[in-house]
Amino acid sequence: MRTGTSQRDDQRQTAQQRRKELLEAADRVVLRDGPEASMNAIAAEAGITKPILYRHFGDKGGLYRALAKRHTDALLASLRAALDAPADDRRQRVEATLDTYLAAIEARPQVYRFLMHPADHGQPEPETSFDVGHHSAPLLRRLGEELATVIAERVELGSGGEEVARVWGHGIVGMMHAAGDWWLRDRPCARGQLVHHLTDLLWGRLSLADDRVGAPGF
Amino acid sequence: MRTGTSQRDDQRQTAQQRRKELLEAADRVVLRDGPEASMNAIAAEAGITKPILYRHFGDKGGLYRALAKRHTDALLASLRAALDAPADDRRQRVEATLDTYLAAIEARPQVYRFLMHPADHGQPEPETSFDVGHHSAPLLRRLGEELATVIAERVELGSGGEEVARVWGHGIVGMMHAAGDWWLRDRPCARGQLVHHLTDLLWGRLSLADDRVGAPGF
DNA sequence: CGTGCTTGTTACCTGCGGTAACAGCAGTCT
DNA sequence: AGACTGCTGTTACCGCAGGTAACAAGCACG
Numbered sequence: 155m156r157t158g159t160s161q162r163d164d165q166r167q168t169a170q171q172r173r174k175e176l177l178e179a180a181d182r183v184v185l186r187d188g189p190e191a192s193m194n195a196i197a198a199e200a201g202i203t204k205p206i207l208y209r210h211f212g213d214k215g216g217l218y219r220a221l222a223k224r225h226t227d228a229l230l231a232s233l234r235a236a237l238d239a240p241a242d243d244r245r246q247r248v249e250a251t252l253d254t255y256l257a258a259i260e261a262r263p264q265v266y267r268f269l270m271h272p273a274d275h276g277q278p279e280p281e282t283s284f285d286v287g288h289h290s291a292p293l294l295r296r297l298g299e300e301l302a303t304v305i306a307e308r309v310e311l312g313s314g315g316e317e318v319a320r321v322w323g324h325g326i327v328g329m330m331h332a333a334g335d336w337w338l339r340d341r342p343c344a345r346g347q348l349v350h351h352l353t354d355l356l357w358g359r360l361s362l363a364d365d366r367v368g369a370p371g372f
Numbered sequence: 373m374r375t376g377t378s379q380r381d382d383q384r385q386t387a388q389q390r391r392k393e394l395l396e397a398a399d400r401v402v403l404r405d406g407p408e409a410s411m412n413a414i415a416a417e418a419g420i421t422k423p424i425l426y427r428h429f430g431d432k433g434g435l436y437r438a439l440a441k442r443h444t445d446a447l448l449a450s451l452r453a454a455l456d457a458p459a460d461d462r463r464q465r466v467e468a469t470l471d472t473y474l475a476a477i478e479a480r481p482q483v484y485r486f487l488m489h490p491a492d493h494g495q496p497e498p499e500t501s502f503d504v505g506h507h508s509a510p511l512l513r514r515l516g517e518e519l520a521t522v523i524a525e526r527v528e529l530g531s532g533g534e535e536v537a538r539v540w541g542h543g544i545v546g547m548m549h550a551a552g553d554w555w556l557r558d559r560p561c562a563r564g565q566l567v568h569h570l571t572d573l574l575w576g577r578l579s580l581a582d583d584r585v586g587a588p589g590f
Numbered sequence: 591c592g593t594g595c596t597t598g599t600t601a602c603c604t605g606c607g608g609t610a611a612c613a614g615c616a617g618t619c620t
Numbered sequence: 621a622g623a624c625t626g627c628t629g630t631t632a633c634c635g636c637a638g639g640t641a642a643c644a645a646g647c648a649c650g
Contacts, residue, residue: 192637203599214638294550310582317561321551321569322578328550329543332512336542343535351539358576360540364528411607421630432607
């Protein structure tokens with residue numbers, strides 16, 4: 155049950171440190187049991203009982219949001235690094251970023267699953283008019299917005315470019331997400347191949363290809 | 373509680389019809405309460421109690437899958453129609469299809485939310501080696517596969533074209549999904565604008581745009 | 591000393607998915 | 621007719637989840 159530290163000697167640590175410990179315990183459980191890990195299991199892993207978790211994080215959504223933020227921040231940092239690494243041209247940057255993302259989800263699929271399929275742990279977000287479909291994962295929204303700002307900063311898109319950049323940011327992130335999710339399950343090809351095909355798609359190869367003979371002009 | 377038919381006079385209907393009635397009741401509840409509608413609520417709406425639902429659908433996942441199949445089939449049919457409608461060129465077809473999808477999710481956001489954010493109702497699918505992240509919605513997988521076959525059928529992609537088509541199918545569907553989800557919440561622009569920007573993206577405008585002055589070569 | 595704060599506990603509530611066991615009502619076979 | 625089968629429906633329950641009161645111990649400070 156307990157994982158290393160004994161119950162007595164960490165007693166006088168500050169609340170922040172305690173919170174961190176709890177998050178790490180939760181992390182272990184989520185990595186082992188997936189996103190549907192129960193609060194009881196997490197508390198047991200941390201060597202305590204439920205009410206303490208609730209005092210620290212409010213509710214399950216709070217814990218999971220705190221947990222997700224850590225991983226999201228880490229992933230985002232590595233993506234930013236890939237985007238800013240030295241490269242010859244834009245296409246190389248895009249490929250490097252896609253590859254970094256895919257490598258991350260390939261290396262730690264449990265974390266990926268937790269971030270992307272959170273099994274609905276969310277605050278109601280009362281700002282919305284009605285209950286229109288909330289994005290499955292906050293990570294997707296965040297990635298989309300981040301990419302949008304990067305595009306708006308670095309690509310000349312003329313008037314209304316900000317709007318275009320936002321659409322593209324969310325669109326590209328969604329493409330990456332869906333393709334990565336599918337690829338992670340079916341493993342239809344090597345990672346490099348996937349990156350290459352996706353970049354081809356973004357580079358307009360769909361518009362350049364010929365119709366097949368007998369096809370109704372798609 | 374009851375919704376029209378009385379308890380006695382529909383007693384001798386066949387099981388198929390009964391199933392249909394139950395699905396329609398479930399539909400009403402899901403439309404009202406969202407994807408987290410409880411089995412109790414659905415049973416009450418149908419004027420019966422839980423065990424009957426379980427006799428008909430096995431478990432909650434079964435009911436939700438049956439429900440999802442109906443809407444998925446309907447959406448897929450309309451998308452196919454848009455894709456096959458008379459059009460001058462490929463770009464027009466793509467725009468029409470995107471617009472059809474967005475119009476559908478705009479018109480019935482509750483259905484959309486149910487299909488896309490099913491809050492984890494699924495069989496374990498034991499075929500997979502481990503428990504890598506399952507696609508959030510079966511609809512996404514299905515759309516991706518469908519689009520892949522359409523692309524493979526109609527676009528000349530050379531050798532290895534099938535693999536490319538599958539990647540593109542899932543990628544484009546993911547782009548559409550994420551952009552649509554974001555747009556449905558934030559409503560940053562008119563539908564036609566969104567369609568136009570996304571098609572521009574697919575048509576390679578990202579590769580053609582210039583770098584902004586001072587930007588590090590994205 | 592008592593007061594208050596934090597950390598922890600046990601024991602409980604509600605609501606969910608899911609199931610067993612039983613009741614009534616057709617038709618059907620002998 | 622009467623027993624058997626099969627369907628529809630019920631009540632009452634189980635286990636488990638998230639979440640919460642109520643209370644107990646250790647430690648600081650006036």
